[in-house]
Amino acid sequence: MKLIKKVLTAAVATAMTAGAAQAAITDNEVRIGYLADMSGTYRDLAGPNGLEALRMAVEDFGGTVKGKKIVVMNADDRNSPDVASSTVRQWLDSDKVDMVAGLVASSVTIAATKVLNGSDAIGLVNGSAASSITNEHCSPNHIHWAYDTYPLANSTASAIVAEGGKNWFIVTADYAFGHSLESDVRTVVEREGGKIVGTVRHPLATSDFSSYILQAQASGAQVVGFANAGGDTVNSVITAGEFGLAQSGQTVAALLFFLTDVHALGVKTAQGIQLVTGWYWDKDKEARAWSDDFYKRTNARPSMVHAGIYSSTMHYLKAVETTGSDNAKIVRAEMAKNKVNDMFTKGGYIREDGRMVHDMYLAQVKTPAESKNPWDLYKIIRTIPADSAFRPLSESNCSLVKK
């Protein structure tokens, strides 16, 4: 018993000395840890190219902040929250990391932010879709940057209903993520005067979607929405094309669809699909210029996740420079003080729940005739203004939001 007490007091003592917030760059370095899936299912989403985007930010910033070197380390999370949790813990304890970037699978991100919560380091989430990250899982130690499911479901649905797509059929992935997308879409469609005529739930990683597509086709709905992700969405879209959903007059809407997915499918298969994105490489001159740099290094056009990694890192480094500190609390406050004006967005701002609020875009995949090269994939149909894009704070369950 005595021994345990001794050990406990010793531990408490070390914790106390480490606790005080310092307005300085600790260890004479700004250390950034990039945590993402480098070898599994979500490799294309952020992966090695996301690390490249992060390195670009560091180089463009000059490699140092106030004369202190910026150091980038990286780790493969293998999509495992165990790995994420222990890696981030070790980064905090042994490597004194100041910022964690990347963060893709929602389970990984939530595990990482639980460890970050209360530490001196901050997490900049770009890869994850789950809107719960700034809702019930919000913390003062992380910011969610590029996108989340709320605008994907809400904006896609309301924009399509506004254009006359009243009757919906939803093909839903049968787990929490798909269910929440489906219920978001249902709320919006019904609020805007549309109707859900049918839904079907398919298991994760289904190999064949023909049965569900056939049911969607038979339903006679004007719009077929895919509330799934990754390989499931890709295969849904392929099968929708095969069974001629578009030819029979149905609009296909993918609720979570990335540039990398569309690129993999090609415009011939994916043409006409409507989707919401946080950013598009060809949206304006600044975006194009940055993505040209990116292309030179990676031989690929950046997705909104890659752009978000660059944008958030730059914004972070600027705040470190202004405050002369790498302490999460101080930097977080400084980041929220300044609007985000860069190649990613104009007038973006960080809310108290950690959500970076910015314009989103409703896009449509080009037809083969419109598309001039393999990456010429979207035309932007309309801009969804920042204030109406994300979950309003009035609906938030985040403990940081004062009500």
Next chain:
Amino acid sequence: MTMIFGVPAAAFFGQLLLGLINGAFYALLSLGLAIIFGLLKIINFAHGAQYMLGAFAAYLLLNLLGINYWAALFLAPIIVGTIGALIERYLLRRITHIDHIYGLLLTFGLALIIQGLFTNLFGVSGNRYPVPSELSGGVNLGFMFLPYYRGWIVAIALVVCIAVWFLIEKTKLGGYLRAGTENPAIMQAFGINVPLLVTLTYGFGVALAAFAGVLAAPIYSVAPGMGANLLIVVFAVVVIGGMGSIMGAIITGLAMGIVEGLTKVYYPEASNTVIFLVMIFVLLLRPAGLFGKEA
């Protein structure tokens, strides 16, 4: 409209047909597994990866050499089958004398390597393989729109399955194969090159997986992970059928496709688990599987 168990007859028949198409894939894959098991007594865990290799072979043949679908239908299985034969010759053969579990473990390791390599080379998003122009479009059957290509899958898969059954059950070569399964030592004594037979058999089983992969390429995303999850379902199909007979593997594959297809109509949430549930029931009632012979 006529209803069948609360579902319009049109939808019912449509789903039945789609189930049969999926069943054709299960049949091809479990057939390959059964042939390999028959002679080598191992479960080929790399079967899913080899199915993926078949699809990628077709994709690469088209994009690098401009070789079209019809040629790929022959070439891809030959290429991947040859790789399989090499795997047997240089790896599997060295461990035939020990517990067959090691064969499973070896092929599991190979599956990891192959899938990992392709993930690094081609990314995970997958690639698109076009439907051959001769088979694009479809026909309205009245109860559903049937893409020609899906019809082709069922037809060719059935033809190949029956041809394989005929080859093994009715020809001299098949006779050697079956005898080799029963008693390799006597076969050797009769002057038949059993090791060569084993190599060719493994190569042939792998080629069947690759063939299924080529068939799948135009309708699914050609991605490194395409075979991994499918394989576990096929394992369950194999357990249900028992690995005793070639015809058993084919029939069980088709039947399970239909069972799964109907589940997608009546209770879609269970469509991926239904085959496992069937497996449990079969195990309780007939532990050796529906067509199994072993004690």
Next chain:
Amino acid sequence: MASTEIKKARVSSAQKTQQAIKRRRVMIYVVLLAIALVAPFLAYPVFLMKILCFALFACAFNLVLGYTGLLSFGHAAFLATGGYFTGYLLSQHAVTPEVGILVGTLAAIILGTFFGLLSIRRQGIYFAMITLALAQLVFFFYLQADFTGGEDGMQGVPRGHLFGFIDLENNLSMYYFVLAVFLIGFMLIQRTIHSPFGQVLKAIRENEPRATSLGYNVDAYKLVAFVISAGLAGLAGSTKTVVFQLASLNDAHWHMSGEVILMTLVGGVGTLVGPIVGATFVLTLTHQLAQSALGDWVNVILGLVFVACVMAFRAGIVGEIQKFAKKNFK
């Protein structure tokens, strides 16, 4: 007369070597224990706890593969079941950790009994495929069940106070608790193997028909071994959930079943210490790879290790050392 003398001498020398072996074994254990006790001051405690949890998992798995010759490809289901039940109790019902862990272990035992009853009569490859299919069923159950949090996982599980008064938020007390759990599990396996029950298991592995003809109910013996193994795998999962404060689908995925096979294989199938060495090796390797430039090659490298083990080092690290020792230090 002379012959009896020689016999006596022989017997006593045999006893002496046996005693020497026993003494050496005790020595090894003492050294290992000493290392385990000081380890958290030398290495990163959370990583050490992870190793201990997976070492227990691998030891549990080895009880089935190494001592009854059954290859289970579904052990992830038990790891996940232990983890989810413990996590649920800790976060929703605020029980103390030891109660949560016990219930998690119990849940794994029940599931193990069910798996065992269905699969134990089949051998070799069939057994592997059946356990794999059953585990896949369990995976889909956890994916769709509400209480697991689906893809997001069960997060923010409180570590709580052991027996109501030892705060496990402290990594050192947590570490010694995990070490204690591991030792209990390990002792249980050690006792099982060296008991008459374990001898029968070995007899079954060597020659099943003979064991049957001797009147042993072979299936019942295998079933008991399988259930013990499932329970200990659940114990590992439960403990891991307390350590990481989360439970996720990764634990239920068939990759996890593959990984534990690899750990056991690398360390040495059928050796007591092998799985511990194997777990340490595999976890250290993946940990190092994840942070290196070779990060995206991790699956390829694990596959290569698998192939290398099967082709060249079937005895595993510990097995090969034993072989080497036998050859050179007789």
